[in-house]
Amino acid sequence: xxxxxxxxxxxxxxxxxxxxxxxxxxxxxxxxxxxxxxxxxxxxxxxxxxxxxxxxxxxxxxxxxxxxxxxxxxxxxxxxxxxxxxxxxxxxxxxxxxxxxxxxxxxxxxxxxxxxxxxxxxxxxxxxxxxxxxxxxxxxxxxxxxxxxxxxxxxxxxxxxxxxxxxxxxxxxxxxxxxxxxxxxxxxxxxxxxxxxxxxxxxxxxxxxxxxxxxxxxxxxxxxxxxxxxxxxxxxxxxxxxxxxxxxxxxxxxxxxxxxxxxxxxxxxxxxxxxxxxxxxxxxxxxxxxxxxxxxxxxxxxxxxxxxxxxxxxxxxxxxxxxxxxxxxxxxxxxxxxxxxxxxxxxxxxxxxxxxxxxxxxxxxxxxxxxxxxxxxxxxxxxxxxxxxxxxxxxxxxxxxxxxxxxxxxxxxxxxxxxxxxxxxxxxxxxxxxxxxxxxxxxxxxxxxxxxxxxxxxxxxxxxxxxxxxxxxxxxxxxxxxxxxxxxxxxxxxxxxxxxxxxxxxxxxxxxxxxxxxxxxxxxxxxxxxxxxxxxxxxxxxxxxxxxxxxxx
Amino acid sequence: xxxxxxxxxxxxxxxxxxxxxxxxxxxxxxxxxxxxxxxxxxxxxxxxxxxxxxxxxxxxxxxxxxxxxxxxxxxxxxxxxxxxxxxxxxxxxxxxxxxxxxxxxxxxxxxxxxxxxxxxxxxxxxxxxxxxxxxxxxxxxxxxxxxxxxxxxxxxxxxxxx
Numbered sequence: 100x101x102x103x104x105x106x107x108x109x110x111x112x113x114x115x116x117x118x119x120x121x122x123x124x125x126x127x128x129x130x131x132x133x134x135x136x137x138x139x140x141x142x143x144x145x146x147x148x149x150x151x152x153x154x155x156x157x158x159x160x161x162x163x164x165x166x167x168x169x170x171x172x173x174x175x176x177x178x179x180x181x182x183x184x185x186x187x188x189x190x191x192x193x194x195x196x197x198x199x200x201x202x203x204x205x206x207x208x209x210x211x212x213x214x215x216x217x218x219x220x221x222x223x224x225x226x227x228x229x230x231x232x233x234x235x236x237x238x239x240x241x242x243x244x245x246x247x248x249x250x251x252x253x254x255x256x257x258x259x260x261x262x263x264x265x266x267x268x269x270x271x272x273x274x275x276x277x278x279x280x281x282x283x284x285x286x287x288x289x290x291x292x293x294x295x296x297x298x299x300x301x302x303x304x305x306x307x308x309x310x311x312x313x314x315x316x317x318x319x320x321x322x323x324x325x326x327x328x329x330x331x332x333x334x335x336x337x338x339x340x341x342x343x344x345x346x347x348x349x350x351x352x353x354x355x356x357x358x359x360x361x362x363x364x365x366x367x368x369x370x371x372x373x374x375x376x377x378x379x380x381x382x383x384x385x386x387x388x389x390x391x392x393x394x395x396x397x398x399x400x401x402x403x404x405x406x407x408x409x410x411x412x413x414x415x416x417x418x419x420x421x422x423x424x425x426x427x428x429x430x431x432x433x434x435x436x437x438x439x440x441x442x443x444x445x446x447x448x449x450x451x452x453x454x455x456x457x458x459x460x461x462x463x464x465x466x467x468x469x470x471x472x473x474x475x476x477x478x479x480x481x482x483x484x485x486x487x488x489x490x491x492x493x494x495x496x497x498x499x500x501x502x503x504x505x506x507x508x509x510x511x512x513x514x515x516x517x518x519x520x521x522x523x524x525x526x527x528x529x530x531x532x533x534x535x536x537x538x539x540x541x542x543x544x545x546x547x548x549x550x551x552x553x554x555x556x557x558x559x560x561x562x563x564x565x566x567x568x569x570x571x572x573x574x575x576x577x578x579x580x581x582x583x584x585x586x587x588x589x590x591x592x593x594x595x596x597x598x599x600x601x602x603x604x605x606x607x608x609x610x611x612x613x614x615x616x617x618x619x620x621x622x623x624x625x626x627x628x629x630x631x632x633x634x635x636x637x638x639x640x641x642x643x644x645x646x647x648x649x650x651x652x
Numbered sequence: 653x654x655x656x657x658x659x660x661x662x663x664x665x666x667x668x669x670x671x672x673x674x675x676x677x678x679x680x681x682x683x684x685x686x687x688x689x690x691x692x693x694x695x696x697x698x699x700x701x702x703x704x705x706x707x708x709x710x711x712x713x714x715x716x717x718x719x720x721x722x723x724x725x726x727x728x729x730x731x732x733x734x735x736x737x738x739x740x741x742x743x744x745x746x747x748x749x750x751x752x753x754x755x756x757x758x759x760x761x762x763x764x765x766x767x768x769x770x771x772x773x774x775x776x777x778x779x780x781x782x783x784x785x786x787x788x789x790x791x792x793x794x795x796x797x798x799x800x801x802x803x804x805x806x807x808x809x810x811x812x813x814x
Binding site: 104106107109110113116117121134137138220250251253254255256257258259260261333336337341371372373375376378379380381383384387 | 707731732733734735737738741745746760762763765766767769770791792793794795796797798799801805806807808809810811
């Protein structure tokens with residue numbers, strides 16, 4: 100994992116001092132809320148329904164035990180004993196007092212963390228594949244370039260007041276777990292004749308006008324990446340719409356300008372860069388950052404583990420969990436473990452301070468001190484030996500962290516909704532919990548297989564409902580909450596925006612409708628291995644619509 | 653309106669002339685369109701001439717005249733409109749403008765450092781005091797990216813021999 104040098108540490112320290120001064124000016128009334136807003140926003144501080152919310156950056160989702168313990172301490176001492184993992188692989192605290200935030204930032208700085216640019220109309224936390232550096236299906240580790248992008252985008256003087264927020268995601272695996280096609284910029288790492296480069300997608304996004312990104316470049320060599328990104332950013336900063344907040348994302352610029360013309364503008368800006376304008380990232384710097392991501396010292400192990408096989412035979416619950424929550428590792432004898440933060444009827448993405456301490460301990464003791472937060476609001480221990488798996492599982496289970504549902508129907512992405520957020524039109528959490536209860540039987544859930552339900556409490560789509568296989572959007576109808584269901588969205592390499600099924604349903608009708616959709620799929624699938632999304636693609640949406648709306652009549 | 657330049661508050665000798673007649677003497681700045689339309693006339697004057705860019709203006713339009721301009725004002729009608737930062741970077745780094753580059757409008761203390769890094773060297777503002785501006789300019793000692801302020805990037809500084 101990357102470690103700060105004197106420059107990184109100095110910049111973060113200076114940020115803490117600066118924000119301490121800004122908060123003091125605000126608390127004394129020297130600056131008004133209106134002028135304080137841009138300052139707090141670029142520090143991840145939001146004014147929410149009940150209190151200020153602090154969003155802490157977890158660059159590309161990576162933590163170690165030291166960082167996780169600090170996050171636990173903040174949850175315990177400054178919040179109400181928990182933190183909330185977000186779809187940007189960050190963590191949010193919902194109950195921090197404004198006067199305490201400078202102290203929290205100082206705590207974070209001690210463990211090389213910050214809240215810089217976790218909100219505001221600037222370049223946000225760069226996200227990536229949560230299995231980066233561990234998964235079998237990647238051609239290289241994308242994290243070094245995420246770190247380089249993090250540094251380049253930090254306090255970039257030209258791009259701090261963009262038309263709207265800006266999100267970049269990077270993957271190096273064929274199966275896209277970073278949802279790059281629904282990002283402002285999505286980068287897919289490629290190799291060509293021994294050279295590393297990036298396929299560049301621009302203008303994807305969710306919100307009220309969802310778009311799948313346009314591919315603007317097949318291969319930008321790594322040495323040119325930052326300069327190419329600068330060209331895209333400048334085109335956006337100059338020409339992105341600023342007259343309407345809802346049309347200000349780069350996706351609107353790309354779609355209104357047209358992909359061809361937008362690409363031409365980027366190419367023209369890129370070609371016009373003078374030598375003196377180039378970032379000129381030294382090769383030694385690229386190498387320096389890559390060195391931090393060298394693989395850990397894996398032991399020479401056989402691909403199978405007797406201890407693991409024995410434990411599975413003896414403990415069926417463990418066997419079930421290990422069939423659901425493990426991801427193949429590139430090194431024999433190891434696996435990547437997903438710790439689900441989606442217990443039935445729990446709060447999606449929430450972890451208590453005690454749970455954070457358990458995860459930190461397990462990572463430190465069994466997992467090469469590596470922890471990831473996923474964009475699906477779970478946590479991953481990317482490098483666990485199969486030999487240690489049962490021990491890890493039992494400790495997770497004792498902490499309430501062994502829910503076996505990774506990528507299954509109860510592993511939903513759920514935004515905070517009207518319970519916490521002042522933008523929301525409807526509650527998300529209770530609807531998600533009611534749906535979970537319908538599928539709480541592990542055998543039923545396993546039979547359904549992989550299926551993503553995403554729930555947003557408003558059109559801003561923080562719960563990624565557009566790209567859920569089943570998407571649920573809360574809407575307000577004359578003071579009453581209704582929910583629109585869509586089908587067929589996906590965030591992976593076949594990214595697609597879901598289609599709305601029909602009229603919105605009352606909240607108490609939603610769990611039944613989801614069950615009808617799921618049971619229709621079980622009737623229609625050719626065999627139990629055909630996934631929901633594949634059946635849907637094969638048979639179309641009509642049978643599902645008929646089942647839901649005829650049943651409702 | 654107070655004008656801050658080179659670390660001090662100085663007298664502003666410039667007048668922005670939007671639609672009224674251009675006075676016979678004195679330093680004036682004109683809107684870009686007006687400057688382009690009356691160029692021969694204003695450049696023939698004996699006094700210095702400046703141009704004010706609004707956020708949607710293209711600084712490339714000034715390229716042929718940059719060495720004859722003593723001032724370019726970049727307007728920030730709202731601090732949230734960041735187009736002026738790109739205009740400044742283009743003027744300084746691509747087009748090689750070396751005269752005064754002044755931020756005018758909604759110029760707040762906490763934007764000054766970004767402005768300075770983007771190439772501004774003067775600030776016309778009622779929203780930030782001189783002591784606060786001087787402090788804001790010193791809040792950071794290192795920057796990751798190269799920019800128009802001439803600072804070496806952290807990326808480069810890491811590999812410089814001591």
